[in-house]
Amino acid sequence: MIGKSVTVCGRVQGVFYRASTCNKASSLGLRGWVKNLPSGDVQIEAFGEESAVQELIAWCKHGPPMASVTSIKVEETAFREEAPFRVVY
Numbered sequence: 756m757i758g759k760s761v762t763v764c765g766r767v768q769g770v771f772y773r774a775s776t777c778n779k780a781s782s783l784g785l786r787g788w789v790k791n792l793p794s795g796d797v798q799i800e801a802f803g804e805e806s807a808v809q810e811l812i813a814w815c816k817h818g819p820p821m822a823s824v825t826s827i828k829v830e831e832t833a834f835r836e837e838a839p840f841r842v843v844y
Contacts, residue, residue, distance in 0.1 A: 758832040759808050761799040762792075763815050765825035772797050773842045775819035776811075783807040786837035790844070802837050 763772070768791050776789045776799060785803040792798050799815065801808050818824050 756803060756834045757805045757808055758787075758800065758802045758834040759812065760830045760832045761801065761812060761815055762828040763797045763799065763818065763824055764795075764827070766821075766823040767797045767818060768795055770821035771819050772822050775822075776815070777840055777842050779814050780811055780840040783811055785811060785840050788837070788841050788843045790842070800832060800837075801840075802834055 773789045773791065776797070780787065780789070780801055783803070785801045785807055787799065787801040789797060789799045799811075801811055812827070812829055815827055816824055
């Protein structure tokens with residue numbers, strides 16, 4: 756079990772990025788959260804099986820159809836028990 760913190764940059768707010776991320780992460784059995792940042796970026800903390808977390812990271816590089824991802828930053832974070840994946844406001 757691993758944890759990753761992901762910051763997604765580009766046109767990622769107002770394009771259903773958070774909702775789509777939540778759906779994708781939930782379908783992979785991950786726990787954690789996704790939220791908008793004041794900078795216009797999106798931050799994700801995902802916890803679970805390594806292969807599932809890596810699949811979510813790969814998905815984050817393009818996101819939902821209306822998104823335009825310019826870059827992502829991935830950092831290790833300590834695994835912790837989290838609630839089912841959710842959108843944080």
